Amino acid sequence: MTSNTQSIGIVGAGIMGRLLALELKWQGHTVTLFDRNDRDGRGSCSWTGAGMIAPYCELEAAERMITELGVYSAQRWPKLIKKFAEPVFYHSRGSLVVAHPNDRNELERLRRRVIDNAPRPDIMEEVDGARLGELEPELAGRFPQGLFFPFEQHMANRDLLRAMGKTLETEGVKFVTGFTTQTISSGEISDGHSTHTFDRVIDCRGMGAKSDLPELRGVRGELFYLHAPEVNLSRPVRLMHPRYSIYIVPRPNNEYVVGATAIESDDDRNVTVRSSLELLSAAYTVHTGFAEARVKEASVACRPAFPDNHPRIHTADGLIRVNGLYRHGFLIAPALSEFIASYIQTGAIPEKGKTLFREA
Ligand SMILES: Cc1cc2nc3c(=O)[nH]c(=O)nc-3n(C[C@H](O)[C@H](O)[C@H](O)COP(=O)(O)OP(=O)(O)OC[C@H]3O[C@@H](n4cnc5c(N)ncnc54)[C@H](O)[C@@H]3O)c2cc1C
Numbered sequence: 247m248t249s250n251t252q253s254i255g256i257v258g259a260g261i262m263g264r265l266l267a268l269e270l271k272w273q274g275h276t277v278t279l280f281d282r283n284d285r286d287g288r289g290s291c292s293w294t295g296a297g298m299i300a301p302y303c304e305l306e307a308a309e310r311m312i313t314e315l316g317v318y319s320a321q322r323w324p325k326l327i328k329k330f331a332e333p334v335f336y337h338s339r340g341s342l343v344v345a346h347p348n349d350r351n352e353l354e355r356l357r358r359r360v361i362d363n364a365p366r367p368d369i370m371e372e373v374d375g376a377r378l379g380e381l382e383p384e385l386a387g388r389f390p391q392g393l394f395f396p397f398e399q400h401m402a403n404r405d406l407l408r409a410m411g412k413t414l415e416t417e418g419v420k421f422v423t424g425f426t427t428q429t430i431s432s433g434e435i436s437d438g439h440s441t442h443t444f445d446r447v448i449d450c451r452g453m454g455a456k457s458d459l460p461e462l463r464g465v466r467g468e469l470f471y472l473h474a475p476e477v478n479l480s481r482p483v484r485l486m487h488p489r490y491s492i493y494i495v496p497r498p499n500n501e502y503v504v505g506a507t508a509i510e511s512d513d514d515r516n517v518t519v520r521s522s523l524e525l526l527s528a529a530y531t532v533h534t535g536f537a538e539a540r541v542k543e544a545s546v547a548c549r550p551a552f553p554d555n556h557p558r559i560h561t562a563d564g565l566i567r568v569n570g571l572y573r574h575g576f577l578i579a580p581a582l583s584e585f586i587a588s589y590i591q592t593g594a595i596p597e598k599g600k601t602l603f604r605e606a
Contacts, residue, residue: 268583343484357372378394468517
Protein backbone atom coordinates (compact mmCIF):
# COMPACT_ATOMS: atom_id res chain seq x y z
CA MET A 247 0.00 0.00 0.00
CA THR A 248 2.95 2.33 -0.43
CA SER A 249 2.91 2.91 -4.19
CA ASN A 250 3.16 6.54 -5.17
CA THR A 251 -0.25 6.99 -6.75
CA GLN A 252 -3.32 5.63 -5.05
CA SER A 253 -7.07 6.11 -5.35
CA ILE A 254 -8.21 7.51 -2.01
CA GLY A 255 -11.75 8.01 -0.71
CA ILE A 256 -12.25 10.39 2.21
CA VAL A 257 -15.52 10.66 4.15
CA GLY A 258 -16.18 13.92 6.00
CA ALA A 259 -15.47 17.37 4.59
CA GLY A 260 -14.83 19.33 7.77
CA ILE A 261 -11.47 21.02 8.21
CA MET A 262 -9.70 17.65 8.55
CA GLY A 263 -11.18 15.96 5.48
CA ARG A 264 -10.75 19.03 3.24
CA LEU A 265 -7.15 19.66 4.15
CA LEU A 266 -6.23 16.01 3.84
CA ALA A 267 -7.94 15.78 0.44
CA LEU A 268 -5.87 18.70 -0.83
CA GLU A 269 -2.65 17.46 0.71
CA LEU A 270 -3.09 14.03 -0.91
CA LYS A 271 -4.08 15.54 -4.24
CA TRP A 272 -0.94 17.70 -4.18
CA GLN A 273 1.03 14.47 -3.66
CA GLY A 274 -0.43 13.12 -6.91
CA HIS A 275 -3.13 10.76 -5.62
CA THR A 276 -6.64 10.50 -7.09
CA VAL A 277 -8.94 11.75 -4.35
CA THR A 278 -12.72 11.61 -3.85
CA LEU A 279 -14.25 13.44 -0.89
CA PHE A 280 -17.75 12.54 0.39
CA ASP A 281 -19.97 14.51 2.74
CA ARG A 282 -23.61 14.30 3.75
CA ASN A 283 -23.93 18.10 3.73
CA ASP A 284 -23.20 20.88 1.22
CA ARG A 285 -19.99 22.14 -0.36
CA ASP A 286 -19.60 25.02 2.12
CA GLY A 287 -19.47 22.71 5.13
CA ARG A 288 -22.70 23.72 6.85
CA GLY A 289 -23.59 21.20 9.55
CA SER A 290 -19.98 20.37 10.37
CA CYS A 291 -18.28 21.26 13.64
CA SER A 292 -15.81 23.24 11.52
CA TRP A 293 -18.67 25.51 10.36
CA THR A 294 -19.25 26.55 13.99
CA GLY A 295 -15.61 26.71 15.18
CA ALA A 296 -14.16 30.16 15.89
CA GLY A 297 -11.04 29.82 13.68
CA MET A 298 -8.38 30.79 16.22
CA ILE A 299 -4.87 29.43 15.80
CA ALA A 300 -3.85 29.93 19.42
CA PRO A 301 -1.31 27.30 20.51
CA TYR A 302 -0.26 29.15 23.66
CA CYS A 303 -3.62 30.45 24.89
CA GLU A 304 -4.95 26.92 24.55
CA LEU A 305 -2.56 25.87 27.34
CA GLU A 306 -5.32 27.19 29.56
CA ALA A 307 -6.91 23.74 29.19
CA ALA A 308 -4.73 21.69 26.84
CA GLU A 309 -1.44 19.86 27.19
CA ARG A 310 1.95 20.66 25.72
CA MET A 311 1.45 18.14 22.89
CA ILE A 312 -1.39 20.27 21.48
CA THR A 313 0.79 23.37 21.70
CA GLU A 314 3.56 21.62 19.79
CA LEU A 315 1.19 20.45 17.06
CA GLY A 316 -0.30 23.95 16.99
CA VAL A 317 3.04 25.72 16.65
CA TYR A 318 3.94 23.39 13.79
CA SER A 319 0.58 24.02 12.11
CA ALA A 320 0.78 27.77 12.66
CA GLN A 321 3.93 27.80 10.54
CA ARG A 322 2.12 25.93 7.76
CA TRP A 323 -1.13 27.97 7.63
CA PRO A 324 0.18 31.09 5.84
CA LYS A 325 1.70 28.92 3.08
CA LEU A 326 -1.43 26.80 2.74
CA ILE A 327 -3.73 29.82 2.51
CA LYS A 328 -1.63 31.21 -0.35
CA LYS A 329 -2.38 28.03 -2.32
CA PHE A 330 -6.16 28.35 -1.99
CA ALA A 331 -8.27 29.45 -4.96
CA GLU A 332 -10.08 32.22 -3.04
CA PRO A 333 -8.93 34.73 -0.41
CA VAL A 334 -9.44 33.93 3.26
CA PHE A 335 -9.82 36.47 6.06
CA TYR A 336 -6.64 35.60 7.98
CA HIS A 337 -4.53 37.66 10.37
CA SER A 338 -1.42 37.14 12.41
CA ARG A 339 -1.85 39.91 14.97
CA GLY A 340 -1.54 37.82 18.11
CA SER A 341 -4.05 37.32 20.91
CA LEU A 342 -4.66 39.35 24.03
CA VAL A 343 -5.74 37.75 27.32
CA VAL A 344 -7.30 39.85 30.09
CA ALA A 345 -9.03 39.34 33.42
CA HIS A 346 -10.99 41.57 35.74
CA PRO A 347 -9.00 42.47 38.91
CA ASN A 348 -10.84 39.89 41.07
CA ASP A 349 -9.92 37.14 38.63
CA ARG A 350 -6.21 37.92 38.21
CA ASN A 351 -5.37 34.44 39.61
CA GLU A 352 -6.74 33.01 36.36
CA LEU A 353 -4.31 35.16 34.38
CA GLU A 354 -1.48 34.06 36.65
CA ARG A 355 -2.48 30.40 36.15
CA LEU A 356 -2.21 30.77 32.37
CA ARG A 357 1.08 32.68 32.68
CA ARG A 358 2.56 29.81 34.69
CA ARG A 359 1.20 27.16 32.31
CA VAL A 360 2.87 28.95 29.40
CA ILE A 361 6.19 29.39 31.21
CA ASP A 362 6.20 25.69 32.21
CA ASN A 363 5.20 24.33 28.80
CA ALA A 364 6.45 26.73 26.15
CA PRO A 365 9.77 27.98 27.37
CA ARG A 366 10.57 30.44 24.53
CA PRO A 367 10.64 33.87 26.20
CA ASP A 368 9.38 35.85 23.19
CA ILE A 369 6.04 34.07 22.78
CA MET A 370 4.36 35.87 25.69
CA GLU A 371 4.50 39.51 26.73
CA GLU A 372 3.18 40.54 30.13
CA VAL A 373 1.42 43.83 29.50
CA ASP A 374 0.31 46.61 31.83
CA GLY A 375 -2.73 48.82 31.30
CA ALA A 376 -0.85 51.34 29.14
CA ARG A 377 0.57 48.72 26.76
CA LEU A 378 -2.81 47.03 26.62
CA GLY A 379 -4.30 50.34 25.50
CA GLU A 380 -1.67 50.60 22.78
CA LEU A 381 -2.56 47.16 21.48
CA GLU A 382 -6.34 47.63 21.69
CA PRO A 383 -7.16 51.34 22.18
CA GLU A 384 -10.82 50.68 23.03
CA LEU A 385 -9.77 48.55 26.02
CA ALA A 386 -7.62 51.37 27.47
CA GLY A 387 -8.35 51.85 31.16
CA ARG A 388 -10.54 48.75 31.40
CA PHE A 389 -7.97 46.20 32.56
CA PRO A 390 -4.85 46.78 34.67
CA GLN A 391 -2.88 43.95 33.10
CA GLY A 392 -2.94 41.18 30.55
CA LEU A 393 -0.92 38.73 28.48
CA PHE A 394 -0.12 39.23 24.81
CA PHE A 395 0.80 36.32 22.53
CA PRO A 396 2.23 38.03 19.42
CA PHE A 397 2.54 34.95 17.19
CA GLU A 398 -1.05 33.72 17.39
CA GLN A 399 -3.36 33.90 14.36
CA HIS A 400 -7.05 33.97 13.55
CA MET A 401 -9.08 33.35 10.42
CA ALA A 402 -12.71 33.28 9.32
CA ASN A 403 -13.45 29.55 9.40
CA ARG A 404 -16.38 29.76 6.98
CA ASP A 405 -14.29 31.69 4.43
CA LEU A 406 -11.68 29.01 4.83
CA LEU A 407 -14.10 26.13 4.24
CA ARG A 408 -15.51 27.89 1.18
CA ALA A 409 -12.06 28.65 -0.23
CA MET A 410 -11.00 25.07 0.34
CA GLY A 411 -14.17 23.84 -1.39
CA LYS A 412 -13.28 25.95 -4.42
CA THR A 413 -9.68 24.76 -4.32
CA LEU A 414 -10.79 21.12 -4.22
CA GLU A 415 -12.65 21.79 -7.45
CA THR A 416 -9.79 23.61 -9.19
CA GLU A 417 -7.27 20.96 -8.10
CA GLY A 418 -9.43 18.15 -9.48
CA VAL A 419 -10.64 16.47 -6.28
CA LYS A 420 -14.03 14.86 -6.86
CA PHE A 421 -16.32 16.27 -4.14
CA VAL A 422 -19.53 14.29 -3.64
CA THR A 423 -22.03 16.17 -1.44
CA GLY A 424 -25.39 14.96 -0.09
CA PHE A 425 -23.86 11.49 0.40
CA THR A 426 -24.64 9.98 3.82
CA THR A 427 -22.20 7.15 4.34
CA GLN A 428 -23.65 4.09 6.04
CA THR A 429 -20.59 1.83 6.07
CA ILE A 430 -16.86 2.44 5.83
CA SER A 431 -14.41 -0.44 5.58
CA SER A 432 -10.95 -1.14 4.17
CA GLY A 433 -11.17 0.14 0.62
CA GLU A 434 -14.98 0.64 0.56
CA ILE A 435 -17.47 3.43 1.18
CA SER A 436 -21.22 2.84 0.88
CA ASP A 437 -24.38 4.87 1.43
CA GLY A 438 -26.55 1.77 1.27
CA HIS A 439 -27.38 2.34 -2.42
CA SER A 440 -23.98 2.56 -4.08
CA THR A 441 -20.56 1.27 -3.03
CA HIS A 442 -17.33 3.03 -4.03
CA THR A 443 -14.01 1.20 -3.93
CA PHE A 444 -10.57 2.72 -3.39
CA ASP A 445 -7.02 1.64 -2.62
CA ARG A 446 -7.44 3.42 0.67
CA VAL A 447 -10.29 4.96 2.66
CA ILE A 448 -9.99 7.70 5.27
CA ASP A 449 -12.70 8.41 7.83
CA CYS A 450 -12.84 12.09 8.87
CA ARG A 451 -16.48 12.15 10.01
CA GLY A 452 -15.93 13.82 13.39
CA MET A 453 -18.94 13.02 15.61
CA GLY A 454 -20.48 11.16 12.66
CA ALA A 455 -17.99 8.32 13.32
CA LYS A 456 -19.21 7.67 16.86
CA SER A 457 -20.74 4.27 16.05
CA ASP A 458 -17.32 3.05 14.84
CA LEU A 459 -15.31 4.80 17.57
CA PRO A 460 -17.18 4.08 20.82
CA GLU A 461 -14.80 6.15 22.96
CA LEU A 462 -15.62 9.31 21.03
CA ARG A 463 -17.75 11.84 22.93
CA GLY A 464 -19.24 15.24 22.14
CA VAL A 465 -18.32 18.45 23.96
CA ARG A 466 -21.03 20.97 23.20
CA GLY A 467 -19.84 24.41 22.15
CA GLU A 468 -22.08 27.44 21.68
CA LEU A 469 -21.14 30.80 20.24
CA PHE A 470 -22.63 33.99 18.84
CA TYR A 471 -22.03 35.98 15.68
CA LEU A 472 -22.56 39.66 16.55
CA HIS A 473 -22.55 42.82 14.47
CA ALA A 474 -21.14 45.50 16.77
CA PRO A 475 -20.56 48.87 15.03
CA GLU A 476 -19.43 50.40 18.34
CA VAL A 477 -16.68 47.84 18.90
CA ASN A 478 -13.29 48.01 17.19
CA LEU A 479 -10.96 45.22 18.22
CA SER A 480 -8.23 44.06 15.89
CA ARG A 481 -7.28 40.69 17.40
CA PRO A 482 -8.87 37.92 19.48
CA VAL A 483 -9.39 38.96 23.09
CA ARG A 484 -9.85 36.31 25.76
CA LEU A 485 -11.39 37.04 29.12
CA MET A 486 -10.21 34.69 31.85
CA HIS A 487 -12.80 33.92 34.51
CA PRO A 488 -13.19 31.03 36.97
CA ARG A 489 -16.55 30.07 35.40
CA TYR A 490 -17.28 32.24 32.34
CA SER A 491 -14.12 32.46 30.30
CA ILE A 492 -14.89 33.75 26.82
CA TYR A 493 -13.16 34.86 23.64
CA ILE A 494 -14.10 37.62 21.23
CA VAL A 495 -12.77 37.03 17.72
CA PRO A 496 -12.93 39.81 15.08
CA ARG A 497 -14.35 39.20 11.63
CA PRO A 498 -14.56 41.81 8.83
CA ASN A 499 -17.01 44.76 9.05
CA ASN A 500 -17.32 44.95 12.84
CA GLU A 501 -18.56 41.43 13.19
CA TYR A 502 -17.39 39.38 16.15
CA VAL A 503 -17.59 35.76 17.19
CA VAL A 504 -18.21 35.46 20.94
CA GLY A 505 -17.75 32.01 22.42
CA ALA A 506 -17.70 29.47 23.64
CA THR A 507 -19.27 27.08 26.09
CA ALA A 508 -17.73 23.65 26.72
CA ILE A 509 -20.40 21.31 28.04
CA GLU A 510 -20.02 17.52 28.31
CA SER A 511 -22.91 16.64 26.03
CA ASP A 512 -23.79 15.23 22.60
CA ASP A 513 -26.80 17.56 22.44
CA ASP A 514 -26.50 19.89 19.45
CA ARG A 515 -29.90 21.54 19.75
CA ASN A 516 -30.26 25.36 19.90
CA VAL A 517 -28.25 27.62 22.22
CA THR A 518 -29.73 27.80 25.74
CA VAL A 519 -30.79 30.95 27.57
CA ARG A 520 -28.24 30.25 30.29
CA SER A 521 -25.35 30.05 27.82
CA SER A 522 -26.60 33.19 26.05
CA LEU A 523 -26.69 35.11 29.33
CA GLU A 524 -23.22 33.95 30.32
CA LEU A 525 -21.49 34.55 26.99
CA LEU A 526 -23.10 37.88 26.16
CA SER A 527 -22.85 39.30 29.71
CA ALA A 528 -19.15 38.42 29.78
CA ALA A 529 -18.63 40.10 26.38
CA TYR A 530 -20.34 43.23 27.72
CA THR A 531 -17.92 43.34 30.68
CA VAL A 532 -15.04 43.44 28.18
CA HIS A 533 -16.53 46.19 26.01
CA THR A 534 -19.78 48.06 26.71
CA GLY A 535 -20.17 48.67 22.96
CA PHE A 536 -21.60 45.15 22.76
CA ALA A 537 -24.80 46.46 24.38
CA GLU A 538 -26.07 47.73 21.03
CA ALA A 539 -24.69 44.85 18.97
CA ARG A 540 -27.08 42.83 16.83
CA VAL A 541 -27.20 39.08 17.23
CA LYS A 542 -26.72 37.70 13.74
CA GLU A 543 -26.55 34.06 14.66
CA ALA A 544 -26.27 31.66 17.57
CA SER A 545 -24.38 28.54 16.54
CA VAL A 546 -23.92 25.15 18.22
CA ALA A 547 -21.77 22.10 17.51
CA CYS A 548 -20.36 19.18 19.45
CA ARG A 549 -16.59 18.93 19.38
CA PRO A 550 -15.40 15.37 18.71
CA ALA A 551 -13.20 14.28 21.63
CA PHE A 552 -11.54 11.14 22.98
CA PRO A 553 -11.26 10.64 26.76
CA ASP A 554 -7.80 12.28 26.93
CA ASN A 555 -8.87 15.11 24.57
CA HIS A 556 -6.00 14.19 22.21
CA PRO A 557 -6.44 13.46 18.50
CA ARG A 558 -5.90 9.92 17.22
CA ILE A 559 -4.98 8.43 13.87
CA HIS A 560 -6.12 4.79 13.71
CA THR A 561 -4.56 2.82 10.87
CA ALA A 562 -5.47 -0.60 9.54
CA ASP A 563 -4.82 -2.08 6.12
CA GLY A 564 -6.64 0.15 3.66
CA LEU A 565 -8.46 2.23 6.30
CA ILE A 566 -7.38 5.25 8.33
CA ARG A 567 -9.57 7.00 10.87
CA VAL A 568 -8.58 10.44 12.10
CA ASN A 569 -10.66 11.97 14.84
CA GLY A 570 -10.78 13.60 18.27
CA LEU A 571 -9.70 17.05 17.11
CA TYR A 572 -11.76 18.40 20.03
CA ARG A 573 -11.35 22.19 20.38
CA HIS A 574 -8.27 22.29 18.16
CA GLY A 575 -9.30 21.35 14.63
CA PHE A 576 -8.01 24.53 12.96
CA LEU A 577 -5.04 24.64 15.28
CA ILE A 578 -3.73 21.15 14.51
CA ALA A 579 -5.17 19.98 11.16
CA PRO A 580 -2.12 21.10 9.10
CA ALA A 581 0.18 18.98 11.28
CA LEU A 582 -2.13 15.96 11.21
CA SER A 583 -2.73 16.12 7.46
CA GLU A 584 1.02 16.32 6.80
CA PHE A 585 1.70 13.30 9.05
CA ILE A 586 -1.04 11.21 7.38
CA ALA A 587 0.07 12.18 3.87
CA SER A 588 3.65 11.22 4.77
CA TYR A 589 2.44 7.88 6.20
CA ILE A 590 0.51 7.13 3.02
CA GLN A 591 3.47 8.06 0.85
CA THR A 592 6.15 6.15 2.73
CA GLY A 593 4.32 3.51 4.79
CA ALA A 594 6.25 4.73 7.85
CA ILE A 595 4.82 6.61 10.82
CA PRO A 596 6.52 10.01 10.92
CA GLU A 597 8.60 10.63 14.03
CA LYS A 598 6.91 13.96 14.83
CA GLY A 599 3.43 12.40 14.92
CA LYS A 600 4.26 9.02 16.39
CA THR A 601 2.23 9.42 19.60
CA LEU A 602 -0.94 10.04 17.55
CA PHE A 603 -0.87 6.85 15.48
CA ARG A 604 -2.51 3.62 16.61
CA GLU A 605 -1.99 0.63 14.36
CA ALA A 606 -4.59 -2.15 14.35
C1 LIG B 1 -17.91 26.56 19.45
C2 LIG B 1 -16.64 25.99 18.89
C3 LIG B 1 -15.53 26.81 18.72
C4 LIG B 1 -14.34 26.28 18.20
N1 LIG B 1 -13.28 27.11 18.01
C5 LIG B 1 -12.11 26.60 17.51
C6 LIG B 1 -11.01 27.45 17.28
O1 LIG B 1 -11.06 28.67 17.48
N2 LIG B 1 -9.85 26.89 16.84
C7 LIG B 1 -9.72 25.55 16.59
O2 LIG B 1 -8.66 25.10 16.20
N3 LIG B 1 -10.78 24.73 16.77
C8 LIG B 1 -11.97 25.22 17.23
N4 LIG B 1 -13.04 24.40 17.43
C9 LIG B 1 -12.86 22.96 17.19
C10 LIG B 1 -13.00 22.62 15.72
O3 LIG B 1 -14.13 23.26 15.19
C11 LIG B 1 -13.10 21.10 15.57
O4 LIG B 1 -11.98 20.50 16.19
C12 LIG B 1 -13.11 20.71 14.11
O5 LIG B 1 -14.15 21.37 13.44
C13 LIG B 1 -13.26 19.20 13.92
O6 LIG B 1 -13.12 18.99 12.53
P1 LIG B 1 -13.43 17.62 11.84
O7 LIG B 1 -13.11 17.82 10.40
O8 LIG B 1 -12.77 16.50 12.58
O9 LIG B 1 -15.01 17.40 12.06
P2 LIG B 1 -16.24 18.16 11.38
O10 LIG B 1 -15.93 19.57 11.12
O11 LIG B 1 -17.45 17.89 12.20
O12 LIG B 1 -16.40 17.44 9.98
C14 LIG B 1 -16.96 16.15 9.88
C15 LIG B 1 -17.70 16.08 8.55
O13 LIG B 1 -18.16 14.74 8.39
C16 LIG B 1 -19.43 14.77 7.80
N5 LIG B 1 -20.10 13.52 8.12
C17 LIG B 1 -20.39 13.01 9.34
N6 LIG B 1 -21.01 11.84 9.24
C18 LIG B 1 -21.13 11.58 7.92
C19 LIG B 1 -21.68 10.50 7.17
N7 LIG B 1 -22.24 9.44 7.76
N8 LIG B 1 -21.64 10.56 5.83
C20 LIG B 1 -21.06 11.62 5.19
N9 LIG B 1 -20.54 12.67 5.84
C21 LIG B 1 -20.56 12.64 7.20
C22 LIG B 1 -20.10 15.99 8.39
O14 LIG B 1 -21.15 16.46 7.57
C23 LIG B 1 -18.93 16.97 8.49
O15 LIG B 1 -18.88 17.80 7.34
C24 LIG B 1 -14.25 24.90 17.89
C25 LIG B 1 -15.38 24.09 18.03
C26 LIG B 1 -16.56 24.63 18.51
C27 LIG B 1 -17.77 23.74 18.64
